[in-house]
Amino acid sequence: MNLDYSVEELAFREEVAAFIAAECDSAVSEKLRRNLELDKHEIVAWTRRLNRRGWAAPHWPVEWGGAGWTLVQQMIFRDEIQRAPAPDLLSFGVSMVGPVIYTFGSEAQKRRFLPRIANMDDWWCQGFSEPGAGSDLASLRTTARRDGNEWVISGQKTWTTLAQHADWIFVLARTDAQAARKQQGISFLLVDMRTAGISVRPIKTIDGSHEINEVFFDDVRVPLDALVGEENKGWDYARFLLGNERIGQARVGLSKARLARIRTLLEARSAGMTSLRRNGFAARLAELEVELSALEITQLRFLSSRTVPQPGRPDPLASLLKIRGSEIVQATTALMLDIAGLDSLSGSAESGQDAAGNQDAQELHLLGSAAASYFNHRKVSIYGGSNEIQRNIIAQAILGV
Ligand SMILES: Cc1cc2nc3c(=O)[nH]c(=O)nc-3n(C[C@H](O)[C@H](O)[C@H](O)COP(=O)(O)OP(=O)(O)OC[C@H]3O[C@@H](n4cnc5c(N)ncnc54)[C@H](O)[C@@H]3O)c2cc1C
Known part of the structure; x- marks a missing residue:
């Protein structure tokens, strides 16, 4: 099995990155980088720009506005959005209820709701x-x-x-x-x-x-x-929905972007650290980078082996991606917190507002939001079905225990 990206996939990645760079408001990216909450209108405006390009619901059937992409293209799209960063597609409409409606809903429900979900007329x-x-x-x-x-x-x-x-x-x-x-x-x-x-x-x-x-x-x-x-x-539809929800939860792009920021931060602060401390952080960073690469390859292998270009029935392998992805997200926020130390308590969510362009101020902001980010991301091993429940699914459906 060839686990490299094809030439077409690499070109597609560039196309997506160029679109995001041109169309995503830089103030919105900056807010995401600083872990600040987005306003509703910022998410809606971005989704509508995606919708004009035909990318607001890429995994849907083409007749309802899907982009006709392969699962690997969908993964590349998600990774680029998270890496930029740009706002993720809001999953509740486009990844949860949308697929339930086009799979199980009436024609009237499809006509009424699907276009409004894609354009974020309904949240x-x-x-x-x-x-x-x-x-x-x-x-x-x-x-x-x-x-x-x-x-x-x-x-x-x-x-x-x-x-x-x-x-x-x-x-x-x-x-x-x-x-x-x-x-x-x-x-x-x-x-x-x-x-x-x-x-x-x-x-x-x-x-x-x-x-x-x-x-x-x-x-x-x-x-x-x-x-x-x-x-x-309704239980059948709910299980279908939850299986789709988990596929997007590896969050490879998000972790990649956070690890890149940690690397920059570590380089900037290493002069003031003992070599023992610096080497300890460097080792944790390297380990996470390796684990993330392994997750990316596993995700690619998983998606390449699926032939249906849209979410189908829940696949227990999605549980595996959810567990590993959320563990890595949590480990990256823990590493950021440890590097920030006491500076993580400065709570610079507000002070970061005027930090644009100023390297030191940006670094301060990143440190100041480390504690909030660490605490906030405890959620990722709980929602979408807790990691313990995902392990139960793997034990039953894959291991046959
Ligand atoms: C930030 C956040 C956002 C959320 N958003 C939504 C939302 O928009 N809509 C929505 O409907 N829900 C949402 N949820 C709810 C989420 O799906 C539930 O929190 C999750 O399913 C766990 O349920 P619970 O909180 O009742 O914990 P419990 O089910 O009470 O579990 C408590 C602990 O026991 C463990 N446990 C439970 N049963 C077993 C078992 N059989 N085997 C092993 N361990 C077990 C769990 O893993 C967990 O650690 C959200 C949760 C969070 C944290």
Whole structure:
């Protein structure tokens, strides 16, 4: 098996990099580099530029706006976005509910929602997890009951990422409490966030940011055509969605960019370090670079062996990429934190605003955001299904344990 990129793939990488350099606002890249939160309008503007180029939903079927790329091209695209950095495609619409709609939804749902997802006219969030139903998602207690020509939804979702910006939420709700297995009584519903009875309460994370929320449904009435596919088949659609979600979670481009910044930082600060300390950091950096290369090759091998140019059924190998990718992301933020030492507590998220072009100020900012970044990235081994759950999947589906 040839694991090198082909000439065409290398040319494609250059094409993507050139597009990002020309089209992504430099202030947005700078914010991402400094771990600052993006405003909603910045993400929307970037997505619309991608959409004009036909790249906002590249993995979708071409008839719905997909780019017709191979899986390797999709990976190169993701890596270049993360390396630049430019905003990642917001997964909730384009990678989660979009594929569910074009695979299981009605024609009316496809026509209504897919173009709006690609152009980010609708911002989606994911209403799966509940207090007491995370890893054991099938235990969810939010209900949807039919009442005339409406569903009435009651319950609570939690950890709902960016719900504060969302126009729509896709919800798993129990529609048959008597089903023989709890997985069999769940349906998948599309809900307008402006519907009466929905309220959103922020959850502040340890790094001080506001990414996640609780979402409450208090007798929320939505039309019957909010249902995707068949009633009580929502578990199948949710599993399909979660498998797709994991494929993008190796985050090779992101880790590459962070390791390059660590290398620059280490060189700049090494004069003030003992050789023992400097060599220790250099060894950790080298080890991470090797591990990341191994992950990149594994990802390439995985994608090359898949023939379908779009996410298909959940593949347990995606769990392997998710585990290793998230471990490396966490190890890079830990290394950055250790190099920054006490400077990581200076909290320079604000002071970085005026640092453009000034090497020392940029370095200070990077150090000052190291602690926040370290704490924030503890999440990557939890969301999308925790790493322990991914190990269970590998044990059952690959090792047959
Ligand atoms: C930052 C962030 C954003 C998120 N965004 C969203 C979102 O937008 N929408 C959404 O629906 N959800 C979201 N989630 C929820 C996420 O999917 C859940 O947190 C995750 O599935 C774990 O569930 P839990 O938090 O209930 O933990 P629990 O399921 O209670 O697990 C607690 C611990 O026990 C371990 N554990 C549990 N069961 C097993 C088992 N069988 N074997 C071995 N170990 C086990 C877990 O690995 C974990 O370490 C988000 C989570 C985070 C942290």
